[in-house]
Amino acid sequence: MLAFIIKRFVQSLVVMLVVGLIAFVMFRFVGDPVDQMVGLETSIEDRERLREVLGLNARLPMQYWNFISSAAQGDFGTSYQFKRPVADMLGDRLPATLELALVSAIFALCAGIPMGVFTALYKDSVLTKLFQAVSLVGISLPTFLIGILLIYVFSVQLQWLPSFGRGEVVDIAGWSTGLLTSSGLKALILPAITLGLFQMTLIMRLVRSEMMEILRSDFIKFARARGLTPRAVHFGHALKNTMIPVITITGLQLGSIIAFAIITETVFQWPGIGLMFLQAVQDVDVPIMAAYLLMIAFLFVFINLIVDILYVVVDPRIHIEKA
Amino acid sequence: MSKFGRFLAASALMGAFATSAMAEKSFDYAFQGSLKSLDPYTLRETFTLGILTNVYEGLIKRGPNLEILPGLADSWEVIEPTRWRFHLRKGVKFHNGNDFTAEDVVFSAERLNSEGSDMKGRVPSDATFEIVDDYTVDFILASPNPILHYEWELWSIIDKDWAETNDSVRVTSASDTAETPISMMANGTGPFKITEHTAGVNTKFEANENWWNWENREFNIDKVNFTSISADATRVAALLSGEMDMVYPVPTQDIKRINSSSTLAALTGPELRTIFLGMDQRRDELLNSSVKGKNPFKDIRVRQAFFHAINAEAISSRIMRKQAAPSALMISPFLFDNADQFERLAYDPDKAKALLTEAGYPDGFEIRIDCPNDRYVNDESICQAVAAMMAKVGIKVNVNAQPKAQYFAKILASGGYETSFYLLGWTPGSLDSHNIFANLYGCRDDAGKGGMFNIGGYCNPEVDALAKEILVENDAAKRLDLVTQAYKIVTDEVGYLPLHQQGLAWGVSKDVSVAQRADNVLRFEHITKN
Numbered sequence: 001m002l003a004f005i006i007k008r009f010v011q012s013l014v015v016m017l018v019v020g021l022i023a024f025v026m027f028r029f030v031g032d033p034v035d036q037m038v039g040l041e042t043s044i045e046d047r048e049r050l051r052e053v054l055g056l057n058a059r060l061p062m063q064y065w066n067f068i069s070s071a072a073q074g075d076f077g078t079s080y081q082f083k084r085p086v087a088d089m090l091g092d093r094l095p096a097t098l099e100l101a102l103v104s105a106i107f108a109l110c111a112g113i114p115m116g117v118f119t120a121l122y123k124d125s126v127l128t129k130l131f132q133a134v135s136l137v138g139i140s141l142p143t144f145l146i147g148i149l150l151i152y153v154f155s156v157q158l159q160w161l162p163s164f165g166r167g168e169v170v171d172i173a174g175w176s177t178g179l180l181t182s183s184g185l186k187a188l189i190l191p192a193i194t195l196g197l198f199q200m201t202l203i204m205r206l207v208r209s210e211m212m213e214i215l216r217s218d219f220i221k222f223a224r225a226r227g228l229t230p231r232a233v234h235f236g237h238a239l240k241n242t243m244i245p246v247i248t249i250t251g252l253q254l255g256s257i258i259a260f261a262i263i264t265e266t267v268f269q270w271p272g273i274g275l276m277f278l279q280a281v282q283d284v285d286v287p288i289m290a291a292y293l294l295m296i297a298f299l300f301v302f303i304n305l306i307v308d309i310l311y312v313v314v315d316p317r318i319h320i321e322k323a
Numbered sequence: 324m325s326k327f328g329r330f331l332a333a334s335a336l337m338g339a340f341a342t343s344a345m346a347e348k349s350f351d352y353a354f355q356g357s358l359k360s361l362d363p364y365t366l367r368e369t370f371t372l373g374i375l376t377n378v379y380e381g382l383i384k385r386g387p388n389l390e391i392l393p394g395l396a397d398s399w400e401v402i403e404p405t406r407w408r409f410h411l412r413k414g415v416k417f418h419n420g421n422d423f424t425a426e427d428v429v430f431s432a433e434r435l436n437s438e439g440s441d442m443k444g445r446v447p448s449d450a451t452f453e454i455v456d457d458y459t460v461d462f463i464l465a466s467p468n469p470i471l472h473y474e475w476e477l478w479s480i481i482d483k484d485w486a487e488t489n490d491s492v493r494v495t496s497a498s499d500t501a502e503t504p505i506s507m508m509a510n511g512t513g514p515f516k517i518t519e520h521t522a523g524v525n526t527k528f529e530a531n532e533n534w535w536n537w538e539n540r541e542f543n544i545d546k547v548n549f550t551s552i553s554a555d556a557t558r559v560a561a562l563l564s565g566e567m568d569m570v571y572p573v574p575t576q577d578i579k580r581i582n583s584s585s586t587l588a589a590l591t592g593p594e595l596r597t598i599f600l601g602m603d604q605r606r607d608e609l610l611n612s613s614v615k616g617k618n619p620f621k622d623i624r625v626r627q628a629f630f631h632a633i634n635a636e637a638i639s640s641r642i643m644r645k646q647a648a649p650s651a652l653m654i655s656p657f658l659f660d661n662a663d664q665f666e667r668l669a670y671d672p673d674k675a676k677a678l679l680t681e682a683g684y685p686d687g688f689e690i691r692i693d694c695p696n697d698r699y700v701n702d703e704s705i706c707q708a709v710a711a712m713m714a715k716v717g718i719k720v721n722v723n724a725q726p727k728a729q730y731f732a733k734i735l736a737s738g739g740y741e742t743s744f745y746l747l748g749w750t751p752g753s754l755d756s757h758n759i760f761a762n763l764y765g766c767r768d769d770a771g772k773g774g775m776f777n778i779g780g781y782c783n784p785e786v787d788a789l790a791k792e793i794l795v796e797n798d799a800a801k802r803l804d805l806v807t808q809a810y811k812i813v814t815d816e817v818g819y820l821p822l823h824q825q826g827l828a829w830g831v832s833k834d835v836s837v838a839q840r841a842d843n844v845l846r847f848e849h850i851t852k853n
Contacts, residue, residue: 029729030728031726031727031728031729031730031731032728032738034737035731035732035737036728037366038366038367038441039368039441040752040776041444042367042443043775044736044770046443078501081359082360082502082522082523083495083499083500083501083502083506084502084522148556148557148560151556151560152560155560155561156560156564159564159565162564162566163557164353164550164552164557165525165550266553266557269552269553269554269557271524276523278553279523279553282726283728284728
């Protein structure tokens, strides 16, 4: 197990180095950071001095090396725009994104699995048709459109829920949470649905098809023949066996929930890392962009590792040596 | 503290309780951009400086119509052409209770021109200062400067003692790698105090009951909450849903939607910003053009033809949905008294064609226009409309629209002025014509020395000479005459193709009343709420 984890760790380091390199090559095409840092009327001499101080005149490999070597020591540099260490800024904004991602993942699971089971068991029910229609919407409409539609209905027309921001947050040991105030919880509903709708659809469809497949298999027939209750057959045996792909997908999707939060966060002006990244792109704030991309890369690698380990726990037939 | 003073403080405190017992009025608003550093000298950008003038104040102030009013200076006089005397307001206190005196003015002036400041030049760097007494200060200039104080509303006066005790004498510069205290907290003399600031997210303000003009205040709000909402649709939704009292800017297509609501209104008006097209008159061969070996824009007939081919009225009514005023000059008519003497060249495609034929391009030519797509109102659509209009006279214009970060990196001095035909918007920071002649019409070299934003490289030594005279002419009538002369020359030579004054659009709840200034600055002191 340990050897497996170490091997994966080395692989992930390589992945992250490559991500960092690609990011640095890309930054060349994003624009000139200095133009975004000073007013229009700042003189050329002052701009040049700034460029020198920021190390922007160094050659690209040198800039990359500087970044990687300090990132390895946990220093992601200082934001050009905010003059604050990027690590601190990510730390400040991360709770917002993680809370949103977590709540939307829970929403996706809690709604997706029962809907999947239901549609697999009652294929001709009216409700099944409705669920499938919803899932079609979830899978085909782009996130920003869903967000804007939800805002239009629930904020502008009904005025039930806020259209932007996190509401009131409470600070607990450096972690700002919106889960403890009513305005914070209200503010979470629309973004969480927007972000989770696609995943919910995915999980529902996955559970449905896996479930239908398994319900046809021999061991279910035997279970039924043994006289087990339908409840025990469906949930104790069938559902449990559909869980492997669901865990994989949910795990991998958790990464993309965090990564795709960029769009949801922009639509709802949710002050998380996704919004910060998007603003950094507009402001050519290279340190934030670089740190964010590395963090997301790390997240994906890390989640993959966890999923691999979970496999072993759930299904004893899988042996690490073969993986 | 004397007994009387204590009594005053106590009654002020009771007053504070009394007002907080009444319903507090809070004004919530959202803007597209965000407020990062609170240091008023870090970034020369109108929004940042404008929001900070609610907290800090300048020696002068500008009213709802941008008229110059006394601010922290009660009055001023030009004693000699190069010596200005400012009489400071007495009894003004900073938020921390310190007195405002001449020392603070001199300290702020020196800090303004120090290393790392983005506001250099707002006080001439070769000026010296003399403190006559605690409430009188002289500015001694190297050469006369009639518009010395024009930009000073947005030059915030900082408390010397406070800056020294809080390690904030040094300006938080763009190259800094750590925050300085002054970038996170503010201590001004203004009508509002900052109570909470999350850089890039939101900022909360509270009325300052110790403000020197508290007794005569116009506003009746106690709190202001500013939130940055960058997505247009979300910003408008926040207003429609009643969460915000005001949002700006409002996209032109949403103005109708806001006006159709019974509780909201769109406040519109012309902005000071002029949107224009620039033509490369410096290179010997245009970039991205079919004409090789020569530069058609060096021929005045071609420039005139381009002007005649553009239908600015159509752009203003169709693309800007009437939220723009076609412009004959490179400056807003607000800022130039003789603007009514100038007219646009008429829209006349036939004449344009004739001029092109005369210049030797009967079949037109091909050229690329560089254009931002996220900087000005409908910028990319304007370029596309221009391309369509040019096609009618045989000029094939290829539109190359880019995000502002890439666009400015390419077309400005740092990018080597890599464009031969471009769209740009300009607001003279000083609210005066000299800024236009210096930055947009001044001759420049390849590195940008001279008219740094004269991207097309228009050059006429006569205009440069006039600009120098305008800079030092103290007599208002003579100065206006010189300015008019200079505009005559540059307009006759078609140095640029002005399009329109971009419109301002604020979405405001009918419960509040605000003063919309043409420079897009929102001053809390003019806000009242029912």
